[in-house]
Amino acid sequence: MNYRTHALLCAGAACLSSGADEVQKKLEETIREVDLKNEVKIVRTGCVGSCDLAPILIIEPDSVFYQNVKPRDAEAIVREHLLKGRVYEKCLIRDPDTRNLIMTQADFSFFRRQQKIVLGNCGIIDPENIREYIARDGYQALGKVLGSMSADEVISELETSRLRGRGGAGFPVGRKWRFVCNAPGDKKFVVCNADEGDPGAFMDRSVLEGDPHRVLEAMTIAGFAVGAQRGFLYIRAEYPLAIRRVELAIQQARELNLLGENILNTGFSFDLEVRVGAGAFVCGEETALLASIQGQRGMPRPRPPFPAIKGLWGCPTLLNNVETYANIVPIITNGGEWFSKIGTERSTGTKVFALAGKINNTGLVEVPMGMTLREIIYEIGGGIPGGKKFKAAQTGGPSGGCIPEEHLDTPVEYDTLMEIGSMMGSGGLIVMDEDSCMVDVAKFFLEFCVDESCGKCPPCRVGTRQMHRILEKFTRGEAELEDIEKLENLTEMIQKMSLCGLGQTSPNPILSTLHHFREEYVAHAIEKRCPAKVCSALVQYSIDEEKCTGCGLCSRVCPVEAITKVDDRKLFAIEETRCTRCGACLDVCRVDAVTKTSVGIPAEEREEWLAKN
Amino acid sequence: MDINDLKKLRDEAKKDLELRSGEHAYKITISMGTVGIAAGARDVMKAVIDELAKREIDDIPVTITGSLGFDDQEVVMSVESAEGEKVTYARLDTQKAREVVARHIDGGERVKEFIVGIAELPGNTEENAS
Numbered sequence: 001m002n003y004r005t006h007a008l009l010c011a012g013a014a015c016l017s018s019g020a021d022e023v024q025k026k027l028e029e030t031i032r033e034v035d036l037k038n039e040v041k042i043v044r045t046g047c048v049g050s051c052d053l054a055p056i057l058i059i060e061p062d063s064v065f066y067q068n069v070k071p072r073d074a075e076a077i078v079r080e081h082l083l084k085g086r087v088y089e090k091c092l093i094r095d096p097d098t099r100n101l102i103m104t105q106a107d108f109s110f111f112r113r114q115q116k117i118v119l120g121n122c123g124i125i126d127p128e129n130i131r132e133y134i135a136r137d138g139y140q141a142l143g144k145v146l147g148s149m150s151a152d153e154v155i156s157e158l159e160t161s162r163l164r165g166r167g168g169a170g171f172p173v174g175r176k177w178r179f180v181c182n183a184p185g186d187k188k189f190v191v192c193n194a195d196e197g198d199p200g201a202f203m204d205r206s207v208l209e210g211d212p213h214r215v216l217e218a219m220t221i222a223g224f225a226v227g228a229q230r231g232f233l234y235i236r237a238e239y240p241l242a243i244r245r246v247e248l249a250i251q252q253a254r255e256l257n258l259l260g261e262n263i264l265n266t267g268f269s270f271d272l273e274v275r276v277g278a279g280a281f282v283c284g285e286e287t288a289l290l291a292s293i294q295g296q297r298g299m300p301r302p303r304p305p306f307p308a309i310k311g312l313w314g315c316p317t318l319l320n321n322v323e324t325y326a327n328i329v330p331i332i333t334n335g336g337e338w339f340s341k342i343g344t345e346r347s348t349g350t351k352v353f354a355l356a357g358k359i360n361n362t363g364l365v366e367v368p369m370g371m372t373l374r375e376i377i378y379e380i381g382g383g384i385p386g387g388k389k390f391k392a393a394q395t396g397g398p399s400g401g402c403i404p405e406e407h408l409d410t411p412v413e414y415d416t417l418m419e420i421g422s423m424m425g426s427g428g429l430i431v432m433d434e435d436s437c438m439v440d441v442a443k444f445f446l447e448f449c450v451d452e453s454c455g456k457c458p459p460c461r462v463g464t465r466q467m468h469r470i471l472e473k474f475t476r477g478e479a480e481l482e483d484i485e486k487l488e489n490l491t492e493m494i495q496k497m498s499l500c501g502l503g504q505t506s507p508n509p510i511l512s513t514l515h516h517f518r519e520e521y522v523a524h525a526i527e528k529r530c531p532a533k534v535c536s537a538l539v540q541y542s543i544d545e546e547k548c549t550g551c552g553l554c555s556r557v558c559p560v561e562a563i564t565k566v567d568d569r570k571l572f573a574i575e576e577t578r579c580t581r582c583g584a585c586l587d588v589c590r591v592d593a594v595t596k597t598s599v600g601i602p603a604e605e606r607e608e609w610l611a612k613n
Numbered sequence: 614m615d616i617n618d619l620k621k622l623r624d625e626a627k628k629d630l631e632l633r634s635g636e637h638a639y640k641i642t643i644s645m646g647t648v649g650i651a652a653g654a655r656d657v658m659k660a661v662i663d664e665l666a667k668r669e670i671d672d673i674p675v676t677i678t679g680s681l682g683f684d685d686q687e688v689v690m691s692v693e694s695a696e697g698e699k700v701t702y703a704r705l706d707t708q709k710a711r712e713v714v715a716r717h718i719d720g721g722e723r724v725k726e727f728i729v730g731i732a733e734l735p736g737n738t739e740e741n742a743s
Contacts, residue, residue, distance in 0.1 A: 002666045004658070004675040006632050039662065060633045061640070061674035085645040085677030124633055134619070135626035143616040256622075257614040265615040 003041040005082060010056040010123060012047030012209060013202070013241060014363075018054040019070070020044075026071035027057075030078040040082055043132075046210015048123035050110055051363035053093065058123075063104040066091040096360065096382060110361045113380050115342070117350050118203075118326040119366045122210035127245050130252040133213040139258050141332040145221050146266040151181060154225040158328070160336030162348045167193060167284075167321035168396065168425045169501075170347070170414035176318065179308035180226040183316035190222045190231035191312065191319045193289055194242070197281040198397025199448060201428035203352040204322035206364055208235065208242035211326070212249035216272060218328035220259065223270040226318050231272045232293050236279045247274055281398075281452035285500045286319050288454065299456045300500035321426070323352060343369030347413035355381050357430040358388065367412075374408040377431055388433035391532075392516070396425025398445040398452075399505030401512025402438065421512040423505075437534035438517040439524055443471040445509040449502065460503030463494040467510060474521060475535040477528040484514070484521055529600025536581040539598045541574050543585075547593035548572055554585035554594060631672040637695065639673050639718055644689040646680025652687035653706060660707035661690070664714040673718060686729060692717050702727040 009015075009024055024042060031037050048056050053067035057077065064087055066077060073091050080086045093102045095109075105111050116122075125132035133139070145154055159174030180188060192215060196204040208215060219231045235243050250272050253259040261269045275293045282288045283298040290312050292298035311317020327349060331339045340348045347369040353376065355362050360382030367376060373393055377383065384390055392402040401422035403410070410416050414424050432441065446468050455461045467490050473479040491507030498504045514521060523529045530538040543554070543563075550570035555563040562578035563585060565571070574585070586594045601609045614622070631637070643649070643658050654677075661675055683689050686703035690710065693699045700723055702713055709727055716724050723731075 002662060002671060003632070004662055008633070039658075061637075062676055083645070083677075084647075084650070084679065085643075086679040125630070131622075131626045132630060134623050135628075135630040137623065139619055140623065143619050147616045256619075258619075264619060 003039060005040045005062075006060040007040055007042045007082070008045050008058040008060060008123070009042060010046075010048045010054065010058075011044035011127075012051070012054075012123075012206060014047070014051035015054040015056055016241070020055040022071045023055050023057065023069050023074045026074040027078060030075045031082070034078060034083050036078070036082055040078075043126045044128070045124060046122040046127045047119075047206040047364060048105075049114075049119065049206075049364040049366075050108075050361060052361060053363075057091075058105065062087075063106070065093065065103065065105045065108065067093055110363075110365070110380055110382065113371075113375065114366050115350055115368050116366050117330050117342070118207060118323055118352055119210070119364065120330070121214065122206060125211065127210050127212055128248055130213060130249065130256065133211070137333065138213055138329075139217055139253075141329045142217050142220055142258065143264060145224055145332060146264055146268055151225045151227065154221060154332070155181060157331060157336040161327075161331045161339035162336075163324070163327055163331060163339065164347060164414060165321060166323035166327070166351070166426070168399065168423065170424060173320065173324055176308060176320070177222065177225055179306075180228075180316050180318040183309050185316050187313075187315045188226055188228035189312045189315055189317040190219050190226065190228045191290070191293065191317055192219055192231070192233040192325055193284060193286070193319055193321045194233055194235040194239070195277050195279075195284040195289060196236065196239075196322070196426060197279070197284045197452075198399075198426050198428045199445075200356045200430050201354045201397060201426045203354055203364055203427050205239050205242055206352075207322050207326050208239070208246055212242075212246045213253065214329055215246075215322055215325045216249055216253055216259065218325035219272060220263065220270050221328055221332060222318055222320070222325070224268055226316070228318065229270060231270065232275050232312075233272065234275050234277055234283070234289050234293055236277045236283075238279045243274055243276060250274070280454070281448070282454040282500070282502050285502060288500070289319070290317065299454045300502075302499060323427070344411065344413050346415055351412065351424065351427055353427045353429045355429050355431070357394075358384050358433040358436075359431040360385050369413055370411040372409045372411055373403060376412070376429070377408070381431065384431065384433050386433075388435065390431070391434050391436055392432045392438065392441075394422075394430040394432065394441065394445075394509075395428065396423040396508070397428045398448045399423060399501065399508055400425045400428075401508045402432070402441065402516060403512075404516040421508075421515055423508070435532055435534070437475075437530050437532040438513040438520045439471060439474050439530075440532075440534050442509045442513045443468065443475060446471060446506065449506040453502065453506075457497070457499040457503060459494045459497040460499070460506065463490060463498070464503070464506050466490060467494070467507065471510070474524040475530075476537045477524065477535070479525045481522070481525050483525060484518075487514070523600070526606070527600035527602070530598045533596050533598045535598075538600065539581055539596050540576060541579055541581065541583070541585060541594060541596055543572055543574055544593045544595060545571055547591050549591055549593070551590070553588050553590065557584045557588050559584065628671040632674050637672055637674055639695070640693045641673060641675045641718070642691045642693065643675070643677050644679070644681045644683070644687065645677035646687075648680055648684045649687045649689065654688045656707050657688045657690065657705055657710045660710050661714055664711045665718070668714070668719050670714075670718060683729070689729075699732045700728060701730045701732075703729040 057066040057069045077088045080088045155177045163173045164170040277283050283292050285300045288298040288300040307317045343349050352366045407420045450464045453460045548571045562575045566573045688705045689703045691701040
């Protein structure tokens with residue numbers, strides 16, 4: 001069948017939860033009605049990346065990019081665009097500066113600066129159809145490896161590429177493969193870490209959902225290179241769609257003799273299996289992950305021995321992250337030399353980031369290493385909404401740190417991020433504006449580590465909780481200056497003594513905020529003031545008598561009846577002892593009469609205040 | 614399946630995805646405004662698609678556009694080459710459209726009898742280069 005148009009409907013997680021299925025139903029229905037079903041093919045693709053614009057529909061060959069498509073828009077797009085060739089303007093994006101309509105993906109600044117290697121197929125092919133992957137040269141790299149390369153040549157190619165592990169620590173991938181290859185033993189395993197746990201990170205999920213065969217192909221190549229016969233993909237149960245698509249992909253690959261016995265008649269046999277994890281953060285740690293695959297409780301163990309020597313069931317095991325594997329096929333196809341020229345000297349290739357937080361364009365972006373944070377946040381991300389001021393960018397999830405404005409021009413690489421007290425991590429990038437309290441942010445990430453600590457070693461189990469307690473004292477206004485020192489002592493102890501990466505890196509959010517935003521900690525401790533007006537115990541709400549019109553809206557929404565009329569005038573006031581600082585009155589006031597302040601205790605009154613408390 | 618079969622499968626599967634790759638020798642655009650539809654643009658398009666299929670040409674996208682304003686000359690169809698040359702044909706019916714496919718797309722020769730205009734698109738070549 002020769003279709004003249006392909007309607008590419010994004011079926012990534014964000015688009016599906018914004019109603020992509022209903023859009024598809026309406027598309028199909030209308031296409032039937034106007035009798036275009038022999039001309040238009042609907043293709044469900046993986047994540048396009050601009051998740052805030054979901055659901056997304058791209059019409060090829062015109063490459064028109066429709067966003068925020070509701071079922072009734074789908075009907076209009078069929079009747080206008082597909083039938084009559086008129087672009088349906090209501091669902092086009094508008095350039096935020098010029099207000100001009102943007103027709104295609106290539107014209108949209110969010111995509112223009114990106115370089116897609118890992119996400120090369122995401123949003124273009126149907127992940128549930130192996131034919132489409134093969135059409136994009138899929139499994140040709142595997143054919144090349146099995147047909148004409150030795151294990152040593154494959155690993156040399158990776159060494160030339162200088163690819164580093166995308167899971168966070170940035171270990172050279174070629175070296176790791178070499179370790180496993182050289183490790184003694186007949187039985188070896190290849191494992192893919194798809195236990196993506198950082199809050200806000202979803203790049204691995206998008207690769208598995210949008211282009212699963214790319215990972216399977218890379219793992220099979222890895223099996224050949226290190227001499228393994230079996231492999232596992234450890235995917236968290238929170239990603240049911242990824243699990244379903246990977247399982248389907250494995251089945252399709254087996255049917256075409258791309259997995260299983262005697263692959264492509266070359267005599268090499270390798271098979272893959274999915275193992276579903278229960279979503280514990282600690283299972284992203286390699287030894288805990290391997291324990292979990294073996295059916296044991298997911299807890300880390302001391303290293304060495306490293307998994308490369310003693311991994312699954314005591315056998316040498318190669319463990320890489322999803323994004324790392326997603327880079328293998330392009331390296332084999334185009335050569336390590338080609339890859340090493342992308343990015344920077346010490347960090348080659350590209351990195352996928354999940355942009356989130358206070359930023360105009362959220363979603364997945366893939367950029368060459370070495371791009372500055374400023375370019376990522378302002379040129380691709382479109383800057384901070386509402387004209388607010390940038391305060392910090394958090395990278396690396398709960399193991400990472402906050403990067404303040406003065407470092408915005410730092411090129412994003414493994415080593416430079418470490419130098420400024422953060423880390424690459426898996427690629428979460430959360431942008432914070434002036435309304436974020438850095439003590440509160442540190443507390444948020446630490447809370448995550450407290451919850452996710454597996455409890456095996458006391459520095460992490462007890463230490464993170466103690467740090468959390470101290471941070472709570474800050475946010476409640478009960479901390480004193482010496483608490484900063486206590487925190488610093490604790491962080492050092494926990495970093496040095498914890499068993500695994502979870503504990504060792506858990507103090508990072510505190511250390512980086514203490515380093516870059518120490519004055520905020522001091523303000524909380526000495527002045528009992530929250531500069532960003534976030535910590536509820538340290539803020540006060542008041543009503544401006546000049547502005548208040550006496551409408552009474554605030555009084556009606558106040559859940560604790562703290563807002564009452566002032567004597568006989570038609571104005572309202574907040575009774576501070578009753579106020580719970582929920583902020584409902586501020587949200588509801590139509591004349592901006594409600595203000596939030598954090599006055600604290602001025603320096604001159606401090607002596608007096610100390611004597612009283 | 615062995616490595617050669619895989620290559621064959623790829624070449625075959627590639628045809629299904631040509632539409633999304635953005636590089637084609639020609640691109641056919643048919644004016645599909647109200648007047649165009651009344652003059653039979655839909656039948657012309659079906660004929661074009663059918664003729665392409667008959668000749669096993671599967672890398673030429675057929676797309677539609679709104680009215681070009683030649684209301685008295687419908688059905689209007691343009692053939693744009695990768696180099697940026699755009700040849701516009703007018704007053705087509707299904708038979709003439711099939712002839713354009715046969716002679717211009719398949720044969721590489723312009724069908725002079727039906728041409729209303731030829732335009733070079735210098736901007737386009739630049740875009741292709743970048």
